[in-house]
Amino acid sequence: MTSITDIEAMIARVALRDRAAFAALYDATSAKLFGVCLRVLNNRSEAEDTLQEVYLRIWAKADTYAVTGHSPMTWLITVARNLAIDRLRKRKPETAPPGDMDELPASAPGPEAVAMERSERARIAACLEELDEGKADAVRSVYLDGLTYQDLATRHDVPLNTMRTWLRRSLIKLRECLTR
Structure with missing residues (x-):
């Protein structure tokens, strides 16, 4: 079982650009973070893409993580949740353009x-x-x-x-x- 201190140590090593630590962090946390993305987006493909963005963000921002005594998973989940919400907001709104409503394609699958x-x-x-x-x-x-x-x-x-x-x-x- 990966402990809080193990995850904090992995994040600290990722901040130093340790690829092995990054791989270990991914192995220890990816299933949980994928679940967060999937719950927000309700779309497996988008959740997978977002998970990739999450780990890119973690790689880039690991040096901003501060050990506060709280669970490092809270920080990781926040990164995942925020990126998933950002992706959700970027989805095109399904509003009808002005004009003849009969010309619009059905939004439901055939x-x-x-x-x-x-x-x-x-x-x-x-x-x-x-x-x-x-x-x-x-x-x-x-x-x-x-x-x-x-x-x-x-x-x-x-x-x-x-x-x-x-x-x-x-x-x-x-x-x-x-x-x-």
């Missing part, structure tokens, strides 16, 4: 897109059903709910490396299932 989305969801759900219940729950928790590997290892009462192995093998099985 029947074909809805059917394709349902089909993809059904395929993913079926592939998740092929996994053991605990492993399927772990995949959902990490990639949909934004829990950390450590949170899951604690929840399932297994070592952290075991949880990483579970997730890696589960993703391999999902990929194989989805390519059939």
Whole structure:
């Protein structure tokens, strides 16, 4: 489990441009920060792009982090949340231009897109059903709910490396299932 002091030390080393510390910080915090971005944006692709911006910002601004006794995750989550909100604000407003309303395209997806989305969801759900219940729950928790590997290892009462192995093998099985 990564402690507050470990994360503070990683941030301090990132401020000195230590790439290994940056990689370790990413490994320790990316799932949680991705979850923050995903909750704000409600769009996986945008959340992934924003997460990249978050780590660019952390790399650039690590020297501004001040150890205050508060959790360094608060600072990291604030960076992620603020960048996600900025991205949300930059979205084009969906207002109708003046003119004939009949000329506007429908904003809702068409029947074909809805059917394709349902089909993809059904395929993913079926592939998740092929996994053991605990492993399927772990995949959902990490990639949909934004829990950390450590949170899951604690929840399932297994070592952290075991949880990483579970997730890696589960993703391999999902990929194989989805390519059939």
